[in-house]
């Protein structure tokens with residue numbers, strides 16, 4: 359246990375060094391505190407924030423939008439990708455659309471969804487749904503396409519019907535690539551969420567960053583930026599742990 | 610050939626693979642064969658002659674385009690649990706444990722849960738995998754995977770058993786144990802078995818009839834009947850048995866040399 363802990367401590371040592379350098383930079387006047395406020399005051403401001411209700415209202419708004427948008431992207435994206443792999447007409451219909459929209463920088467959709475649905479939750483959810491769906495679709499499609507034909511045949515000759523086989527063989531075969539697609543989507547959702555809130559919103563963590571920046575509260579602004587980074591990091595670690603568990607059958 | 614009363618009738622069957630890139634491959638060419646109910650037939654032939662393809666057609670996994678296959682007089686329209694198959698490369702579900710793999714067909718058959726478990730355990734024990742029930746296929750050796758695949762197929766007790774080199778990955782001792790086990794299962798609950806193998810001695814020991822296929826495109830080159838007393842402990846050393854194995858070896862070898870020849874040209 360202690361060995362594991364010291365392992366973790368060692369691994370994140372560079373972060374600690376970075377933090378110390380940050381503090382020293384303002385302490386010794388290497389950079390102006392107007393550009394980079396001392397880490398200690400950022401922490402202080404951060405403490406003030408997380409003990410205020412206002413902050414959690416904004417954090418809640420962000421998590422709600424991100425969560426709903428991502429959930430829709432995963433469910434619908436996975437269904438489309440697997441459908442494309444399993445039914446030729448679906449593939450013929452959707453693959454050109456996927457190919458054209460995949461390289462589109464998703465942030466270009468920010469003004470579009472704002473135009474359609476305004477400044478509130480709905481436009482953010484739609485944005486994250488549209489922006490995050492394609493990596494999931496493509497992961498699911500590639501994974502499902504790669505399912506071994508003898509596995510499909512095994513299920514069929516053991517008495518499974520076509521739909522049953524889709525669920526029992528094609529979906530689990532697609533899982534490794536599908537879950538990788540979801541990981542990309544997770545990172546992308548965070549980027550899109552904060553960017554869109556920064557530009558067009560009246561609530562959310564991105565909005566808070568912009569609001570504090572405009573108001574000259576740089577300590578608070580940096581605190582929210584750090585909080586956003588930490589949240590993204592935790593989400594990714596948790597996701598990776600869940601993914602490893604789900605795929606423990608692979609050696 | 611006893612076409613009347615035969616359970617499986619293959620009539621002038623051909624199969625052409627048409628890969629999306631590359632030229633078409635004629636894998637099975639004009640094969641006609643009748644297999645009686647509860648018969649144990651072995652299929653021998655050089656690598657690449659179309660043995661697996663023939664089993665896939667019988668399984669209903671590949672569509673019958675030229676010729677016909679009927680089972681009990683009805684043409685095959687797709688896969689079904691009446692025809693169990695053990696694939697050459699096992700085809701275990703990698704995300705399921707040994708137990709879950711063996712239970713899969715029983716679940717599909719709608720057996721009650723405790724019945725599924727009891728039956729799966731019996732077949733896991735039969736193939737000597739007791740203690741590995743909770744292992745995933747990636748944690749098993751090739752021979753253990755093969756035995757899991759055999760258990761999974763035997764557990765659903767299919768009327769027709771299609772086996773594609775089912776003992777190919779086993780060591781000599783396990784192979785001999787499994788051969789005896791298969792024979793005793795077959796004697797206890799007789800079923801039609803089509804058994805693909807490279808091992809002539811195995812074919813002569815297990816089967817009552819042996820079909821030898823030619824080099825690709827696969828045709829039936831010869832059909833040989835055998836009938837040895839399998840209970841004879843000295844069978845493998847007896848002169849008639851050894852002569853039969855030699856005779857068939859010569860046939861297979863001639864085809865294997867032909868297969869080599871066509872490959873190098």
Ligand SMILES: Nc1ncnc2c1ncn2[C@@H]1O[C@H](COP(=O)(O)OP(=O)(O)OP(=O)(O)O)[C@@H](O)[C@H]1O
Nearest residue numbers: 626628634636655656657658659660661662663825
């Ligand atoms: N999906 C495929 N596409 C194209 N050609 C194929 C395909 N599958 C098999 N073939 C070709 O068909 C021929 C017969 O293959 P098959 O697997 O039936 O042979 P086999 O007798 O089972 O060989 P082995 O003893 O090595 O298992 C081979 O020449 C092979 O190259």
Ligand SMILES: [Mg+2]
Nearest residue numbers: 660661697773
């Ligand atoms: Mg084969």
